[in-house]
Amino acid sequence: MKRLLRDRRAVFGAGVLIVVVAAAIAAPLVTHGDRGAQPDIVSTRFLPPLATDARGAIHPLGTDRFGRDVWTRLVYGARISLGVGVLAVLLAIAIGLSVGAVAGYWRGPLRALLLAVTDVALALPRVVLLLLLAAVWRPSAALVIVVLGVTGWMSVARLVQGEVRSLAARPFVESARALGISRLRILWRHLLPNALTPVIVAAALGIGNAIMLEAGLSFLGLGVQPPTPSWGGMIASGRDTLVNAPWVAAAPGIALVLVVVACTLLGDALQDALNPMQGLRR
Amino acid sequence: MLAALARRAATGLAVVAGVVTLTFFLLRLAPGDPVELLLGPTATPAQITAERHALGFDRPLAAQYAAWLGRFVRGEWGTSIATGRPVRALLGEAVPATLELVGLSLLLSYLLGVALGTIQATARPRIDTALSVATVTLFAVPGYWLGLMLVMVFTYWGRALPAFGRAGLDGDLLVGGPWLADRLRHLVLPLATLTLIGIGGIARFVRGAMRDVVGQPFVRSAHAKGLAPFAVASRHVARNALIPVAILLGLSFPALFSGGVFVEFVFAWPGVGRRLVEAVLARDYPVVMAATSVSAMLVVAGNVLADGLVGWIDPRIRHRSEEA
Numbered sequence: 219m220k221r222l223l224r225d226r227r228a229v230f231g232a233g234v235l236i237v238v239v240a241a242a243i244a245a246p247l248v249t250h251g252d253r254g255a256q257p258d259i260v261s262t263r264f265l266p267p268l269a270t271d272a273r274g275a276i277h278p279l280g281t282d283r284f285g286r287d288v289w290t291r292l293v294y295g296a297r298i299s300l301g302v303g304v305l306a307v308l309l310a311i312a313i314g315l316s317v318g319a320v321a322g323y324w325r326g327p328l329r330a331l332l333l334a335v336t337d338v339a340l341a342l343p344r345v346v347l348l349l350l351l352a353a354v355w356r357p358s359a360a361l362v363i364v365v366l367g368v369t370g371w372m373s374v375a376r377l378v379q380g381e382v383r384s385l386a387a388r389p390f391v392e393s394a395r396a397l398g399i400s401r402l403r404i405l406w407r408h409l410l411p412n413a414l415t416p417v418i419v420a421a422a423l424g425i426g427n428a429i430m431l432e433a434g435l436s437f438l439g440l441g442v443q444p445p446t447p448s449w450g451g452m453i454a455s456g457r458d459t460l461v462n463a464p465w466v467a468a469a470p471g472i473a474l475v476l477v478v479v480a481c482t483l484l485g486d487a488l489q490d491a492l493n494p495m496q497g498l499r500r
Numbered sequence: 501m502l503a504a505l506a507r508r509a510a511t512g513l514a515v516v517a518g519v520v521t522l523t524f525f526l527l528r529l530a531p532g533d534p535v536e537l538l539l540g541p542t543a544t545p546a547q548i549t550a551e552r553h554a555l556g557f558d559r560p561l562a563a564q565y566a567a568w569l570g571r572f573v574r575g576e577w578g579t580s581i582a583t584g585r586p587v588r589a590l591l592g593e594a595v596p597a598t599l600e601l602v603g604l605s606l607l608l609s610y611l612l613g614v615a616l617g618t619i620q621a622t623a624r625p626r627i628d629t630a631l632s633v634a635t636v637t638l639f640a641v642p643g644y645w646l647g648l649m650l651v652m653v654f655t656y657w658g659r660a661l662p663a664f665g666r667a668g669l670d671g672d673l674l675v676g677g678p679w680l681a682d683r684l685r686h687l688v689l690p691l692a693t694l695t696l697i698g699i700g701g702i703a704r705f706v707r708g709a710m711r712d713v714v715g716q717p718f719v720r721s722a723h724a725k726g727l728a729p730f731a732v733a734s735r736h737v738a739r740n741a742l743i744p745v746a747i748l749l750g751l752s753f754p755a756l757f758s759g760g761v762f763v764e765f766v767f768a769w770p771g772v773g774r775r776l777v778e779a780v781l782a783r784d785y786p787v788v789m790a791a792t793s794v795s796a797m798l799v800v801a802g803n804v805l806a807d808g809l810v811g812w813i814d815p816r817i818r819h820r821s822e823e824a
Contacts, residue, residue, distance in 0.1 A: 338518050342519060343758050343761075345762070353788055426640065434762055438781070439781065471648075475641050
């Protein structure tokens with residue numbers, strides 16, 4: 219923990235994420251409140267950043283073509299982006315942990331089969347798979363979570379499999395077996411807790427990735443559906459007004475980059491902090 | 501060497517077969533009847549039944565799958581519902597466009613990414629930190645957004661470069677120099693976008709790989725025996741750091757292709773990725789199935805090539821896989 223606090227990457231990453239999460243939770247307090255508000259479509263549309271509309275309300279990031287406040291939509295969009303990202307990664311980790319644990323602990327054809335499935339899944343272009351799944355079912359936030367989860371578990375499965383496999387060969391596992399503890403209990407109580415370290419790093423990096431993919435799907439119109447604000451959807455709607463209102467597309471993109479950078483830096487810092495040997499080598 | 505490549509090719513075939521099978525069953529599971537979609541809302545129930553029988557949709561799923569697989573292998577990919585054109589011709593036009601964009605971007609992003617990572621691994625900490633900020637940011641930028649921003653600056657503000665397509669409206673009439681100039685002008689923005697988002701990840705990886713090698717004892721002894729720093733860097737460090745980089749090359753094909761999908765979509769680049777997105781949005785199932793399979797094949801072909809490259813750089817891996 220001390221090591222993390224001294225790491226500027228961790229401080230920056232955690233700082234950005236805390237601010238974004240706080241803003242998303244306190245959305246009604248830090249914004250105008252109504253994410254769909256269209257006060258007066260003629261006089262308030264395409265207001266540039268920091269402009270004040272006819273009723274004296276300030277629009278820190280301007281307004282879009284329907285006169286909706288971009289800042290308000292951005293903050294409410296953070297709820298969707300972060301929520302979808304976190305839930306998708308949790309689902310991916312749940313699947314990856316199960317597959318990795320089984321493949322790592324039970325030898326024989328089951329392991330070979332699971333590893334083969336993992337390798338095949340890893341070789342697929344993820345976006346193609348996402349498009350395919352999004353094409354088949356009606357797009358929604360829940361579908362995006364499921365789709366990101368079932369296409370994102372492979373790296374976790376590989377990490378866990380490797381860890382469990384090397385841990386299973388240790389003497390403490392053998393002594394647990396000798397004490398008559400069941401295999402499932404050994405796996406749950408003794409192996410998985412020790413194999414979690416790399417999963418934490420993968421989770422931090424995975425959330426950034428999931429947020430980016432969610433935005434991508436919504437940008438294509440296959441993710442979260444309007445009028446619910448999502449960053450990808452906002453970029454897509456700003457695409458049409460790039461000439462006269464570039465801030466509509468620019469703001470959510472910058473927010474996206476900031477959050478993904480924060481996740482990446484935090485993941486890097488966690489990796490170094492949890493892996494002291496590697497830190498010494500540098 | 502050959503045996504290892506053959507084994508990789510077999511795995512690749514398994515991947516393609518997996519994708520093709522998955523696509524087939526997913527689309528059959530989909531809600532909504534493809535025949536109703538095909539005939540439109542004015543079709544009578546009798547017409548729908550007749551068409552369903554003609555297309556074989558009333559047969560058991562396994563039989564449909566076998567028949568479809570047979571047609572697919574023979575290259576009979578059906579007709580696009582949305583455009584009425586043969587799917588094979590549609591994708592045949594798209595593959596060269598994707599190969600051009602993704603191939604050039606791969607080359608450029610590896611050249612620049614390896615250079616940047618090498619500079620970072622050998623430069624003073626302050627420069628390294630500044631470049632790290634840049635590469636992390638590039639790594640985090642979504643391709644479609646970067647593409648839009650570049651369009652805003654270079655097309656709308658600068659009026660310097662075209663933003664859409666692979667050739668101008670008069671592209672078919674041009675020959676020689678003007679033809680090449682037109683193509684290159686259309687290539688600049690999509691290529692720059694795809695390359696920029698690729699550089700970040702590669703530079704980060706190369707920096708890590710170089711750092712790992714720099715700390716090894718054999719590098720210290722190379723310095724100790726009086727070799728010039730450049731000779732150490734090129735002959736001892738780079739050669740060993742290149743192995744993980746070549747492995748990354750194989751692993752990065754899916755990601756690169758994924759990035760290409762968005763960039764093709766934003767720039768209306770007539771490649772496989774754009775066809776796929778269009779087909780998905782239009783629920784044009786024959787094209788979705790074929791485009792998905794073609795994407796998988798392109799990625800797998802890239803993986804096999806990268807594996808061959810790794811074996812060529814590192815004889816140890818080559819021999820190990822032959823023994824296994």
